[in-house]
Amino acid sequence: xxxxxxxxxxxxxxxxxxxxxxxxxxxxxxxxxxxxxxxxxxxxxxxxxxxxxxxxxxxxxxxxxxxxxxxxxxxxxxxxxxxxxxxxxxxxxxxxxxxxxxxxxxxxxxxxxxxxxxxxxxxxx
Amino acid sequence: xxxxxxxxxxxxxxxxxxxxxxxxxxxxxxxxxxxxxxxxxxxxxxxxxxxxxxxxxxxxxxxxxxxxxxxxxxxxxxxxxxxxxxxxxxxxxxxxxxxxxxxxxxxxxxxxxxxxxxxxxxxxxxxxxxxxxxx
Numbered sequence: 001x002x003x004x005x006x007x008x009x010x011x012x013x014x015x016x017x018x019x020x021x022x023x024x025x026x027x028x029x030x031x032x033x034x035x036x037x038x039x040x041x042x043x044x045x046x047x048x049x050x051x052x053x054x055x056x057x058x059x060x061x062x063x064x065x066x067x068x069x070x071x072x073x074x075x076x077x078x079x080x081x082x083x084x085x086x087x088x089x090x091x092x093x094x095x096x097x098x099x100x101x102x103x104x105x106x107x108x109x110x111x112x113x114x115x116x117x118x119x120x121x122x123x124x125x
Numbered sequence: 126x127x128x129x130x131x132x133x134x135x136x137x138x139x140x141x142x143x144x145x146x147x148x149x150x151x152x153x154x155x156x157x158x159x160x161x162x163x164x165x166x167x168x169x170x171x172x173x174x175x176x177x178x179x180x181x182x183x184x185x186x187x188x189x190x191x192x193x194x195x196x197x198x199x200x201x202x203x204x205x206x207x208x209x210x211x212x213x214x215x216x217x218x219x220x221x222x223x224x225x226x227x228x229x230x231x232x233x234x235x236x237x238x239x240x241x242x243x244x245x246x247x248x249x250x251x252x253x254x255x256x257x258x259x260x
Contacts, residue, residue: 013207015168022176022200058211058239087211087239089246094255105256107249108240109204112197114249 001120003028005051010034010041010067011085012059016108020054020085023112027119038062042070050080052119057086057093065097072101081122085110150220157217161210168206175200211239 007029011017017034024032033048035041039062041055053071055064062070064084072078081103088094089107097105103122106114129137178196182189240246247255 011207013210015165015172015203015206018172019200019204026197087208087241089241089252091247091255094247094252098256105252107247107252108208109201111201
């Protein structure tokens with residue numbers, strides 16, 4: 001897996017940001033930015049060229065689904081692999097995310113192996 | 126009591142009850158927020174130690190892969206703080222809508238977002254099938 005890319009991770013829980021960052025480091029990713037909500041993430045996203053985005057769903061003021069929609073509707077890097085990593089496991093939410101163009105969807109809590117598999121699959125698309 | 130009408134007495138009792146309920150609910154909210162803050166601090170302390178152990182294990186070479194694996198499991202388990210925090214926030218949100226709940230006119234949607242109870246939401250396998258199925 002090519003790990004030589006910039007990754008943006010988004011979560012309103014500092015604990016989760018740290019866990020994901022640690023797991024990404026183990027996989028081999030070292031260039032990692034982080035944001036604590038969709039709005040902050042969107043600002044960062046517009047200013048850099050990310051190769052992968054991993055975002056939570058439940059955040060304020062902009063949630064991860066709205067962030068996904070904004071990324072896909074934008075003109076900049078709108079095909080970026082986007083993984084939703086969330087505790088939201090309702091069918092309608094997964095369908096909404098899929099329709100909005102999510103690349104993969106991971107249910108929390110997850111382990112390094114699951115994350116690696118989903119990243120690998122998202123980057124291969 | 127002879128100096129007050131029935132309506133006045135009802136209003137006074139209702140007012141006192143509202144204050145009691147509000148104070149108790151506020152206290153419960155504060156306690157739950159404190160739980161979230163304390164678990165966040167504890168998780169940070171656990172992860173600090175994990176990072177130190179990861180550094181030591183890496184410097185010791187391949188024979189300490191087993192230690193790294195176990196430290197990683199501790200790291201992954203710290204996700205409990207996010208999950209439990211979201212569950213507690215769902216409860217706090219329901220407290221904040223006390224009027225609606227007391228009137229048995231609850232907007233249950235507010236409790237649907239966030240982590241699902243065991244057996245209620247989709248599993249990772251279900252989600253994988255759902256995502257793959259329509260692609």
